[in-house]
Structure formats: structure tokens, C-alpha cells
Amino acid sequence: MNKLRTYPRSQFWKLYYACLVVSLILDLFWLYTHVFHYHFSFQYLPQFFALFGLFGCMLLILIAKGMGIFIVVDEDYYQKKSRGLN
Template sequence: MATQPDTQVYLFDKPANVKRLLRGLYVACGLLVALDFVIHRHVLHDWEKIPAFYALYGFVGCVLLVLIAKGMRRFLMRPEDYYLRREQGPGPLPDDTETQQGPH
């Protein structure tokens, strides 16, 4: 039995909705940074007095996470057929046509 392709249009399928979402996020971020200059914070360390410290801290933290993940990829990455080879055991791998069709 053939299934019908999904023809429903979702909220973020329209580029205008994606632009609205991004604009809203940019406005929220700008508003939070602007409020950082107005609202008094009780800080424990001198570096917390830097304007937009928490925004910069979060950005630097995200960049470091991405760089560390790229480094970890070197020793964590496995070949594309890693699990297939474990299932098959020692010996030659099957043709691509068999693996694409799946089990019968």
C-alpha cells in the first residue's frame, strides 16, 4: 500500500515565518543586553561588572564546545559501515544493493 506524500505546510516551511522568528530572537537578545546596562546586578567578582559579560561568556562557551567537539571527532568517529561489519563478523562486506534493500 503506497503512502501519500506529506503535503501539509508547516509553520516554519514559509521563509517569512523563519525571518519573523529570527527577528524576534534578535530583538530579545538586544533587549536583554540593553537591560544589562540599566538593571543593577549584585556581583561577586570584578569581571562580572563588564557590560554584557554573561552574553560574552555564553558565546565563548559555545565556541569552545564546538571546537572541543571537532577535536573529539578525530578519535570518536567510526567508518560508515562500522556496525554493519560488527554484525557480519569477519569476512567480506555484502554489496551495496543488499544493504540498501534491507532484510527480506
């Protein structure tokens, strides 16, 4: 229990690649065998959720980094401001 171990890195990557490939194949298979029941037409695009996850995540990071130019300041920003008041 107390033995020091590092995290299971190699097992993780094997599992991850397997999930990646299987999800791509299953999406096409189930899409064309009409297993899915979505509410909007755009959800029926092939690999819609894969693209949504990938680009959604990347866009989120990139837009936020862009916002960061204006809103990221020093760690003691408010402390400095309040020191200026004393």
C-alpha cells in the same frame, strides 16, 4: 489544523534581533544601576553572560570537532569488528 504550513521564519528573526539588542542594553543599564546580585566578581564584567554564551557555544563545538578526529568512526564500526570475529 491539518493545513500544511512552514515554520515562521521571518517573525522569528525579527523577534531574535529585538532580544539581542534589548539584552545588550539592559545588561549595561542594570549593571550600572546595581540591580544585579552575583556571587563572583567575574560575573560583574559587562556583557559577561553574552560572551559566555557566545564563546562557550563556539568553543564547545570547535573542541568537540577536534576530538572528533580521534573518536569519530564509521557507522558500522563495531559491526565490522564483530564480523571479523566470526
